[in-house]
Amino acid sequence: MIGSTFFPHYRMLIKDGIRFFLPLLLTVVFFIVASTISTAQAAEEEPTVGSVKTVTGTANLNRNGQLLIAHVGDHLYKNDILVTADNSSLGVIFRDDTILSLGSRSEVCIDEFIFDPAHDDVSFVTSVSKGTAQFISGQIAKVAPDKMTVETPLSTIGIRGTRFLVKVD
Amino acid sequence: MKKITLLIFSLLLLVGCGQKVVLLPDLDGHVGQVTVTAHSGETVTLNQANQTVSGKDDVYTMSESEVQSAFSEALAAQPEPTTRFLLYFFSDSTKLKAESETMLSEIMESYRTRSSTDVSIIGHTDTVGEKQYNYDLSLRRALSIKKKLMKDGMPADVIQTTSHGETNPLIPTPDGKREPKNRRVEVLVR
Numbered sequence: 001m002i003g004s005t006f007f008p009h010y011r012m013l014i015k016d017g018i019r020f021f022l023p024l025l026l027t028v029v030f031f032i033v034a035s036t037i038s039t040a041q042a043a044e045e046e047p048t049v050g051s052v053k054t055v056t057g058t059a060n061l062n063r064n065g066q067l068l069i070a071h072v073g074d075h076l077y078k079n080d081i082l083v084t085a086d087n088s089s090l091g092v093i094f095r096d097d098t099i100l101s102l103g104s105r106s107e108v109c110i111d112e113f114i115f116d117p118a119h120d121d122v123s124f125v126t127s128v129s130k131g132t133a134q135f136i137s138g139q140i141a142k143v144a145p146d147k148m149t150v151e152t153p154l155s156t157i158g159i160r161g162t163r164f165l166v167k168v169d
Numbered sequence: 170m171k172k173i174t175l176l177i178f179s180l181l182l183l184v185g186c187g188q189k190v191v192l193l194p195d196l197d198g199h200v201g202q203v204t205v206t207a208h209s210g211e212t213v214t215l216n217q218a219n220q221t222v223s224g225k226d227d228v229y230t231m232s233e234s235e236v237q238s239a240f241s242e243a244l245a246a247q248p249e250p251t252t253r254f255l256l257y258f259f260s261d262s263t264k265l266k267a268e269s270e271t272m273l274s275e276i277m278e279s280y281r282t283r284s285s286t287d288v289s290i291i292g293h294t295d296t297v298g299e300k301q302y303n304y305d306l307s308l309r310r311a312l313s314i315k316k317k318l319m320k321d322g323m324p325a326d327v328i329q330t331t332s333h334g335e336t337n338p339l340i341p342t343p344d345g346k347r348e349p350k351n352r353r354v355e356v357l358v359r
Binding site for chain 2: 047048050051053054056072073074075089090091092093095097099101102103104106117118132133134136137138152153154155156157158159160161162163164165166167168169
């Protein structure tokens with residue numbers, strides 16, 4: 001009170017301060033909230049597509065160029081490359097219940113996996129670049145057979161709900 | 170000289186780049202179908218057990234022992250298929266029918282013995298009522314099962330809950346039809 005009596009411009013200064021800092025504060029808060037939301041969205045955009053169920057010997061998941069050792073229970077994501085070493089194998093189950101198992105010295109990339117049957121949105125593309133693999137197709141091949149394909153260096157395999165083997169030398 | 174070496178090397182790579190695709194009977198014995206379309210355009214259809222296409226279009230039938238010797242590792246690594254449980258509810262309710270209540274312990278057992286980290290809980294309804302209302306009801310059913318399983322010790326991060334509402338009936342019916350079999354939650358333990 002004394003301040004405002006003797007130095008009336010103090011009040012103005014405080015008012016100006018609020019006028020200046022409040023928008024700044026709001027901007028900072030906005031950015032913090034916005035970044036939290038976008039992180040949460042980014043996490044939601046990367047749903048698990050399946051999980052590792054069997055491992056013998058040494059099997060790896062190549063995720064964004066990083067080679068991770070595969071363990072039973074590990075979650076799988078789109079763009080993961082499943083890799084097995086000599087005398088090794090790997091078995092996984094996808095969210096649509098497709099089963100995939102690999103023999104040794106094999107490499108299979110999960111190129112695309114969308115499974116939202118309630119909105120008729122499904123798509124499943126994998127590519128076998130080398131080695132041996134068994135596929136037992138799940139719900140995607142059942143509800144939309146043309147939406148599941150397996151690519152090899154030589155051809156495209158179309159699936160009508162079934163079980164098959166691939167060997168790429 | 171370098172060019173010639175490179176040419177020989179790429180020719181060797183091409184020769185080495187062969188492939189085989191073998192159709193096997195499904196786990197239930199039924200034989201399905203695959204098409205193998207070469208990047209150069211030819212398509213081969215396999216629809217008999219152990220039918221094989223080698224390279225572009227060399228089709229023959231592999232003996233059981235040939236299949237085993239070429240693919241034993243991949244076949245041995247095959248995981249157990251997903252276990253599926255169906256839980257039924259009272260009409261317009263998240264209350265479980267008594268016989269489904271006992272299934273919760275079977276689900277927990279399957280989750281533990283399979284060391285599962287991927288469990289889906291999918292809610293459904295019959296076609297009585299509004300679509301949006303049924304979507305919400307089916308979500309509430311799924312969430313109530315999630316809550317029960319979490320109480321029994323299943324961690325939240327292995328569970329994925331989804332709602333199909335009335336869009337995915339077990340028994341297809343016209344709109345507005347009461348169908349107890351469609352008032353369900355499916356639990357898939359992978």
